[in-house]
Amino acid sequence: MKWWGWGDPDKRIQLATEAVAMLRSELGEAEPWPHAGLIEVVVPEPRPLPRTVADAVGAGAILTGREHRVRRAVGRGYPDLVRLRAGRLDRAPDAIVLPGSTAEVARVLEVCSREGIAVVPFGGGTSVVGGVEPLRGSFDGVVTLDLRRLRGADVDRRSLTARLGPGLRGPEAEEALRAEGVTLGHFPQSFEYATIGGFAATRSAGQASSGYGRFDDLVTSVRMTAPVGELRTIDTPHSAAGPALRELAVGSEGTLGIITDVAVRVRPVPERRRYEAWMVADFAAGTEIVRSLAQSDALPDVVRLSDGAETRANLGLSGAGSSKRALHSGYLRVRRRARGCLVVCGWEGERKAVAGRRSLAGRVLRSGGAAALGQAAGEAWERSRYEAPYLRDELLDLGYMVETLDTAHTWSRLGELYDGARAAIGASLAAEGTPGLVMCHLSHAYPDGASLYFTFLARRRPGAELEQWRAVKAAASAAIVEAGGTISHHHAVGRDHLPYMQAEIGELGIETLRAVKERLDPAGVMNPGKLVG
Ligand SMILES: Cc1cc2nc3c(=O)[nH]c(=O)nc-3n(C[C@H](O)[C@H](O)[C@H](O)COP(=O)(O)OP(=O)(O)OC[C@H]3O[C@@H](n4cnc5c(N)ncnc54)[C@H](O)[C@@H]3O)c2cc1C
Helix, strand or coil, X not given: CCCCCCCCCCCCCCECHHHHHHHHHHHCCCCCCCCCCHHHCXXXXXXXXXXXXXXXXXXXXXXXXXXXXXXXXXXXXXHHHHHHHHCECCXXXXXXXXXXXXXXXXXXXXXXXXXXXXXXXXXXXXXXXXXXXXXXXXXXXXXXEECCCCCCEEEECCCCEEEECCCCEXXXXXXXXXXXXXXXXXXXXXXXXXXXXXXXXXXXXXXCHHHHCCHHHHEEEEEEEECCEXXXXXCCCCXXXXXXXXXXXXXXXXXXXXXXXEEEECEECCCEEEEEEEEECCHHHHHHHHHHXXXXXCCCCEEEEECHHHHHHHHHHCECCCHHHHHHHHHHHCCCCCCCEEEEEEEEECHHHHHHHHHHHHHHHHHCCCEEEEHHHHHHHHHCCCCHHHHHHHHHXXXXXXXXXXXXXXXXXXXXXXXXXXXXXXXHHHHCCCCCEEEEEEEEEECCEEEEEEEEEEECCCCCHHHHHHHHHHHHHHHHHHCCCCCCCCCCCCCCCHHHHHHHHHHHHXXXXXXXXXXXXXXXXXXXXXXXX
16 A cells, blocks of 8 residues: 555556546646655554563564554555655654464453553555544553464354454455355455455445345454453354344444454355446436336346535546546436436346346436446446545646545435535635545445445645534535434544544443443553544
8 A cells, every 4th residue: 555645556556637627717727746755654652562572572563663554554544645645743652563363362452551542443545534543542551453474364154154264354254255155345445455354344334235235234243352352253054143233342342442353254255246227317217217126126236326526426436548538428328317317237146146136227327317338338347446545646746636525315315415515515615715635435235225425625734634524524424414314324433523423322321331331341451532532
C-alpha cells in the first residue's frame, strides 16, 4: 500500500482530460496538492516501552522504525489522507507488535493491561472512521497490534464453513477458499487490503451483500482474546442458548479484545456470473424498483442504483481508457432519458438459478420503466469495482476534497434521509465557500429498507482541509440523526461517529456496552476513544 494514499504504488488510474475539464467547470479551479515525502513527515518521538512487551512476543516481532510507525498511524479516510499529505501526524504508535499466535496475543494484552499501555488492533488499516488511530487515552504508551501473522485457513467442504485467521487480507482469504472450490462472496471496495479480522470487527458489507449477506451474516462463530481471557462461541448453525455472544465480538472494533479466529459460511464458487446495467428515469423510480425486487424475493446478488449526479460523474470521471467508457455506448442509446439513473445488477450461482433469477428481476425492472443497457455496461462496472480509491488519490492530487459516508433507513423514510443528508452536505460545502458535487447510490437492499452511500467532491480549502471536512461531516451526521437513519451502515463507529452513538443506542445502550468492556478489559487498554469512548 502507498504510504500516503491507496493501493499498489505501481498502479495509477489516470483521469481522462475531459474528466478534469468537467471538474474544473463544475467545482472551480483547485490548487494542486502534492504529498509530502516520507522523509519529511513529522511524527512524535516514541515513548520507551517496558521490556515485558518485547518479552511477550520476542524482540523480532516488535517494530519501532519511523516508516512502520507512519504506516500504522492513520487509516484511509479523507482526514487521514489530509494528514499524510501534509506530512504532519499528531500521533503514532510507540511500537508495532506482531503476535504470531493466540497465546502471544494473550500475553501482550496481559502485559499491556498490567503496565497501562493502550492497544490498537490493526488489520489492513483501511478504516475510514479513525478506528486505528493510536489514541493513548490516559495511558503512558500505545502499541499497535498488527495481526498480519495470524493467517490460518481451514475449510469444512461438507458443512460449507471455514475457519479463517484475522490477518488474512481479502484476496488471500479468497485464494485459500478457492483452492477448495468455495468463496466467501465478501467483496467490499477495500477488498484488496482489508482483513478478515477487520471485516468482523466492523460489521463490514461487501458489494454483493444483497446476495451473499453482510460479513456479520456470514460469521457463525468467533474467538476473541480479551485482556481477562478468551471469549468463544461454538460452531453450530444456530443456537437458542441465550443472546448470541458472537454478536458482542462482531462489531466490537477492537475495544473488547482481539478477534483471533472467525468461522464463516462459504458457498461453492459460482458456475455463472452475470452483470448487466439498466437505466431508470430518476432516483425515486429506481428506489421503487429496488424495493419491489427486495420485497418480492427477486433481488440480484449485487444491486446498485446511482442517483443522477453519480450516474453523470461515474461516466464522466472514469479513468482514461477505462472499461467504464463501454458504458457510454449503452448510455447513449437510451439518452432520450436525459437525466437517467444507472442501476447495476449482478447474479452469481448455478447457471440455471442465475437464468431464473435474472428473468424474474428483469420483469420487475421493466415493469418499473427501466431500460436495459446490456451486459457490457454491467461488466464494465464489475471490472472497475476497485478503482474508485485509486481515482480518489488522483482527485486529491488535483486539489479536490473527496469524502464518502454511509447510512441506512427503512423504505418509508429513505427519501427523507436522502433529501436531508444531500441538502446538508451541499449547504455546508457552499457555506465553506466551496460549492460541491454531492452524489449518492443505493445499495445493500433488504425487504425493509436499504443503505445510502454518499460521495462528495469540492475544491479543498488549502491549509484548512480538516476544518472544511469537520464542518461537512458534522452537518451530514446531524441530518442523518435528524432523519432517524443509522450513523453507519457498514463503515462502523471508530472515533468519528462516537458523538452520535447516544442518538443511535441511547444512554442505557452505551452504559451496557461499557459494562461489558469493564468485565473483559478492566484496565480499559483496548482501543481507547473508539465506539463508546
Ligand atoms: C477505499 C475504501 C473503501 C471501503 N469500502 C468498504 C466497503 O465496501 N464495505 C465496508 O464494509 N467497508 C469499506 N471500507 C471500510 C473498511 O475497509 C472496513 O471497515 C474494513 O472492514 C476494515 O478492515 P481492516 O482489516 O482494514 O481493519 P482496520 O482498518 O485495520 O481496523 C478497523 C477496526 O477494527 C479493529 N480491528 C481490526 N482487526 C481486528 C481484530 N482482529 N480484532 C479486533 N479488532 C480488530 C481496529 O482496531 C479498528 O477499530 C472501505 C475503506 C476504504 C479506505
